[in-house]
Structure formats: C-alpha cells, structure tokens
Amino acid sequence: MQLYRTMLFIPAQKDRWIAKAGGLGADSIILDLEDALPDDLKAPTRARIGAAIDAVAEAGVPCFVRTNAMATGMLFEDLDAVATPALTGVVLAKVETPEEVRIIDTFLSDLERRRGIPDRQISLVITAETARCIEHAYDVCAASPRVGTIMGGTARGGDINRAIGYVWTRDGIESLYLRSRVVVGARAAGIQYPISGIWTDIEDLDGLRAHALRNRQLGYRGEFVIHPSHVPIVNDVYTPSKEEIEYSRGVLEAMAAAERAGSAGVRFRGELIDYAHVRSARDTLALVDRVHTVQPQRRRL
Numbered sequence: 001m002q003l004y005r006t007m008l009f010i011p012a013q014k015d016r017w018i019a020k021a022g023g024l025g026a027d028s029i030i031l032d033l034e035d036a037l038p039d040d041l042k043a044p045t046r047a048r049i050g051a052a053i054d055a056v057a058e059a060g061v062p063c064f065v066r067t068n069a070m071a072t073g074m075l076f077e078d079l080d081a082v083a084t085p086a087l088t089g090v091v092l093a094k095v096e097t098p099e100e101v102r103i104i105d106t107f108l109s110d111l112e113r114r115r116g117i118p119d120r121q122i123s124l125v126i127t128a129e130t131a132r133c134i135e136h137a138y139d140v141c142a143a144s145p146r147v148g149t150i151m152g153g154t155a156r157g158g159d160i161n162r163a164i165g166y167v168w169t170r171d172g173i174e175s176l177y178l179r180s181r182v183v184v185g186a187r188a189a190g191i192q193y194p195i196s197g198i199w200t201d202i203e204d205l206d207g208l209r210a211h212a213l214r215n216r217q218l219g220y221r222g223e224f225v226i227h228p229s230h231v232p233i234v235n236d237v238y239t240p241s242k243e244e245i246e247y248s249r250g251v252l253e254a255m256a257a258a259e260r261a262g263s264a265g266v267r268f269r270g271e272l273i274d275y276a277h278v279r280s281a282r283d284t285l286a287l288v289d290r291v292h293t294v295q296p297q298r299r300r301l
Helices: 014-018 037-046 049-058 075-082 098-115 130-136 137-139 161-164 173-188 205-218 228-237 241-260 276-293
Strands: 006-011 028-032 065-068 089-092 121-128 146-150 224-225 266-268 270-271
Touching: 006 014, 006 228, 014 049, 014 146, 028 049, 028 241, 037 065, 037 075, 049 065, 049 075, 065 075, 075 098, 089 098, 098 137, 130 137, 130 161, 130 173, 137 146, 137 173, 146 173, 161 173, 173 205, 173 224, 205 228, 224 228, 241 266, 270 276
Parallel strands: 006 028, 006 224, 028 065, 065 089, 089 121, 121 146
Antiparallel strands: 266 270
C-alpha cells in the first residue's frame, strides 16, 4: 500500500462532509460504518455506501471504509456493500487473529472476481485494538498480501486503552511498548508504512503535534485523524523536513566523494558515516518522493 500520512475519518452517513472530501487536504478518507455510526443508522447507511465511496473517489481522494468487527455479525454485510471498483481499501475493526484476516481475504477475492474488480485491489488496514492483536501483530500483518498497513493507535478512552487498562497520559509513556511492538511486527512482516493515532482532543493542536512527532520517531509514517484541523499538522510532521532532506543529500554527496578517493567511510558534520548512512539517506529521499506522488489531484470545493 502506498504512503498515507493522514487518513481522515468521516461518518459514513454525513453526506455534507463527504461532499467536502476533496478539499480537506487528507491523503485519504475513511468512511466510518463502525463507532461513528449509531446502530439504527448502520443498515440504511450501508445500503447507500457505494454512492459515498464513488463521491470520495471522484474527488480524487483514495477512499477506505471502516467496517464493523466480525464479532458483531455485520462484517460480511459491510464487505458486500463496500466492495466496489472505486474502493481503495477496508479498515478492519478489532481484528484479533490471522485466521480472521484469511477469511476476509477469501471473501473479498470472491467479491472481486464476481464484480470484475482486479484481484486484491481492495487492501486491508488492520487496527490493533485488542491485546491479542498487539501480541500477534506480526502474524496478523503477514496473514495475507492484501494487508497494506496496521494502525497502532492508543487514543485516550479508546478500545486498546480499555483492553490493556493503562492510565492515559499526554506524554504517552504508558503506551510506548504497545506502539513499539506494533511497529516491529509490521516491519517484520514487510509493511513499509505503519500508521498510528488517534489524538482525540480537537482543540489541543500542540498536543497533537507532539503526539505525532513521538510516533514518527518510533517508525510510524502516518496517522488516523478525526478532524480536518488536524490534517495539515499531521501531514507536516510526517513529511521530511528541509533539514532532513539537506542532511540526506549531504550524506550522499560526501560518500560519493569518499568513494572517488577510494574510501567507504568519511566524516560528515562530525559523524563517521558509511554505507548504512547512505541507505538511510536514500530512504529519506524516497519518502519525499512518495509524499509528492501521493498528493491526489483534488477537486476544489
């Protein structure tokens, strides 16, 4: 799956919000059929979700849908409703085991075949919302090639907060192990862009920036966001800075000069650098390229 710095939730029944999707600046949109939707609206919203997916896609923004968990008995109805050519992927709520992922993969493959959708076009985003999922993060991520990324979020009062029982703090030290474990599992399974989230205090933008910076330092490459005001801040945090870009280019130039002099190591800005630094510098510059290519041509509203 490609890089998404921001994946912005929109309740799937909010037609006016959906109509603005192309102008919100998010790298992708998640239409929410789960927690943001009252139970009595789930069936009627599911019945017309295809038009909402089309509207987001026509605005030039990749569209995902968060489905209800398998335990609710609504998951397969959700998947049947959302599997359309315009859908980029499905955000799976409360996945716990690799077996669940494989069952969902098979079900989606059948829908794709019958509807003329390219095989495995619909990607899966895992949300690590239970202790069992975090414990088996690698196995869940590796269960299907359809898995594009995993969200290792630790929102205040959220599902994982309740499942683990930690006391949430603004600095997040209590969830450091949990977030780190998800990143390691994702990377070990070959997932390049694990994502985090969610900052729920809409007005605390300084807290949001600090939260996103901590997650980026751990290895996350984007976040779930719940309000449009959070989009530009999170996009900025997950975009390599001018200083990072200049440093990476400098590393490549310094090593090129060293190689011409017959050396595989050189001092650069007081550091001894070698080919490991070259690989890291190239990764940073490749991330910059990814950021530029992910920007959709949005219809301004």
